[in-house]
Amino acid sequence: xxxxxxxxxxxxxxxxxxxxxxxxxxxxxxxxxxxxxxxxxxxxxxxxxxxxxxxxxxxxxxxxxxxxxxxxxxxxxxxxxxxxxxxxxxxxxxxxxxxxxxxxxxxxxxxxxxxxxxxxxxxxxxxxxxxxxxxxxxxxxxxxxxxxxxxxxxxxxxxxxxxxxxxxxxxxxxxxxxxxxxxxxxxxxxxxxxxxxxxxxxxxxxxxxxxxxxxxxxxxxxxxxxxxxxxx
Numbered sequence: 001x002x003x004x005x006x007x008x009x010x011x012x013x014x015x016x017x018x019x020x021x022x023x024x025x026x027x028x029x030x031x032x033x034x035x036x037x038x039x040x041x042x043x044x045x046x047x048x049x050x051x052x053x054x055x056x057x058x059x060x061x062x063x064x065x066x067x068x069x070x071x072x073x074x075x076x077x078x079x080x081x082x083x084x085x086x087x088x089x090x091x092x093x094x095x096x097x098x099x100x101x102x103x104x105x106x107x108x109x110x111x112x113x114x115x116x117x118x119x120x121x122x123x124x125x126x127x128x129x130x131x132x133x134x135x136x137x138x139x140x141x142x143x144x145x146x147x148x149x150x151x152x153x154x155x156x157x158x159x160x161x162x163x164x165x166x167x168x169x170x171x172x173x174x175x176x177x178x179x180x181x182x183x184x185x186x187x188x189x190x191x192x193x194x195x196x197x198x199x200x201x202x203x204x205x206x207x208x209x210x211x212x213x214x215x216x217x218x219x220x221x222x223x224x225x226x227x228x229x230x231x232x
Contacts, residue, residue: 047168052212053175056130059206063094063132068170072205073135075166079158083144087152088159088200091136091192098128104190105181127181131204135163136191139198156200163203173208176201 064072073090081087093101106124110116116124128134137160141152160176167174181187182199189195 047165051164051168052214053164054173054208054210054212056175056177056204058208058210059131059173059175059204060209061132061207063206064167064170064172069133072163072166072170075169076135076137076159076163079155079162081155082151083147085144085147085152085155087139087141088156089138089140091138093128093134093136094132098134099125101191102127102129105187108184108186108190127179128202131175131206133205135203135205136193137163137200137203138193139200140194140196141198142196153198153200160201160203167203167205171207172205173212175204177204178202 069092076090077086077088102125105127106116106121109124110121113120137156139153139156141149141156143149144152164174164176178199178201181191182202185195188197188199191199193199
């Protein structure tokens with residue numbers, strides 16, 4: 001069998017005897033083998049088909065270890081990212097840091113509303129301690145010559161969902177919330193954001209103490225359109 005190579009001198013292809021060499025990488029062979037796909041796809045489909053958030057009281061100790069959190073955040077950051085900008089970052093709230101965040105938010109609320117009731121103050125003080133761990137996914141989207149801010153923000157949203165999947169894969173439950181601190185400029189600064197940054201989500205993570213219940217989902221007939229061409 002003849003094979004070709006490009007001459008270093010002329011730049012032209014030249015034929016010479018030789019063995020037939022596969023021009024695909026080993027990973028591609030593995031990827032396209034049916035038996036390789038069959039090992040994990042059913043489990044993934046089952047997870048995606050049944051994923052459901054839990055209310056925060058159902059997220060209890062223990063939370064992820066430092067090693068598990070590293071794995072979860074690594075998975076979270078593996079998302080579509082036009083231009084490889086990584087237009088997001090993480091802030092982790094746990095332990096004393098989570099308590100201090102709540103205390104600061106309670107003080108901010110009191111500075112605006114006057115003396116808070118005991119219940120109202122408790123709500124703010126426990127804002128970041130209702131689950132063992134909270135990860136803020138921060139959108140750092142900025143003007144770019146090529147990539148619109150909207151696409152950068154969508155990437156941050158993908159990070160939030162991947163973070164949930166990563167936590168679920170490690171056996172934890174995760175719930176995506178925002179709440180008022182995400183939309184308040186002073187609160188965002190208190191929580192460690194820069195003025196130009198925004199919160200894509202606060203992901204609360206813990207061990208589930210109950211099974212999630214199903215809720216109504218949209219009917220595909222109401223949300224799917226098959227394009228047939230421009231309207232007449």
